[in-house]
Amino acid sequence: AQSVTQLGSHVSVSEGALVLLRCNYSSSVPPYLFWYVQYPNQGLQLLLKYTSAATLVKGINGFEAEFKKSETSFHLTKPSAHMSDAAEYFCAVSDGSNAGGTSYGKLTFGQGTILTVHP
Amino acid sequence: GAVVSQHPSRVICKSGTSVKIECRSLDFQATTMFWYRQFPKQSLMLMATSNEGSKATYEQGVEKDKFLINHASLTLSTLTVTSAHPEDSSFYICSARRGGARLYSYEQYFGPGTRLTVT
Numbered sequence: 001a002q003s004v005t006q007l008g009s010h011v012s013v014s015e016g017a018l019v020l021l022r023c024n025y026s027s028s029v030p031p032y033l034f035w036y037v038q039y040p041n042q043g044l045q046l047l048l049k050y051t052s053a054a055t056l057v058k059g060i061n062g063f064e065a066e067f068k069k070s071e072t073s074f075h076l077t078k079p080s081a082h083m084s085d086a087a088e089y090f091c092a093v094s095d096g097s098n099a100g101g102t103s104y105g106k107l108t109f110g111q112g113t114i115l116t117v118h119p
Numbered sequence: 120g121a122v123v124s125q126h127p128s129r130v131i132c133k134s135g136t137s138v139k140i141e142c143r144s145l146d147f148q149a150t151t152m153f154w155y156r157q158f159p160k161q162s163l164m165l166m167a168t169s170n171e172g173s174k175a176t177y178e179q180g181v182e183k184d185k186f187l188i189n190h191a192s193l194t195l196s197t198l199t200v201t202s203a204h205p206e207d208s209s210f211y212i213c214s215a216r217r218g219g220a221r222l223y224s225y226e227q228y229f230g231p232g233t234r235l236t237v238t
Contacts, residue, residue, distance in 0.1 A: 036229075043125075043212050043229040044163075090162060106153070107214075107227060109162045 002027045002093045004110035012116040019078040021113050023091030026072065032094040033074040035065055037087045044090065050074060086117045122146055123215050125230035132203055132237055140198045140233045142213030148193040149215035153227060157210040169196045203237045210234050
């Protein structure tokens with residue numbers, strides 16, 4: 001079984017400040033990990049993914065995340081927040097080991113973190 | 120590439136009627152599609168996994184007779200909410216996974232969502 005916990009349902013930062021969104025996961029097999037962003041009334045856009053290659057993953061819009069197995073974490077960061085970053089962010093885990101199975105790629109999402117950026 | 124569309128984007132229906140939502144992969148073949156439901160200010164909850172040419176696999180607690188899923192082709196899956204009630208009002212999002220054994224076949228590409236309101 002897999003699960004994801006996002007610490008902090010709301011995070012507020014000033015424009016230009018560091019963004020840190022926390023994600024911890026639980027998985028009985030080596031996980032694939034994802035961060036998605038959702039703007040109001042829209043679907044999800046993939047920011048970045050970890051698939052057992054480099055532990056520091058760079059994504060779109062200046063975001064990056066580091067996979068830390070010892071801490072079972074995959075926190076999302078961005079050095080300098082922009083107003084356009086205001087959105088809801090979801091961390092998700094997938095079982096990457098069951099390739100070819102009918103449920104392969106099934107995602108379990110965290111509760112989401114709403115990021116607010118103040119001018 | 121990897122664009123997923125949903126139709127309609129918004130629908131309002133009366134209680135007791137049925138509503139069909141389409142999910143299409145526009146530029147790739149999707150052997151697997153996933154249907155999610157998202158209540159306001161909540162995360163995405165997987166409803167069912169749909170594999171082309173076979174019956175959908177429903178998550179625990181999801182009524183398969185109420186939420187009919189058909190995946191008749193490699194580019195189209197439909198979700199029909201039968202005898203809709205106000206509590207079925209929600210944001211429904213589909214995603215699609217590429218077919219084949221390529222390295223990135225685990226990735227899901229999300230549609231823009233359908234807002235269903237049952238009056």
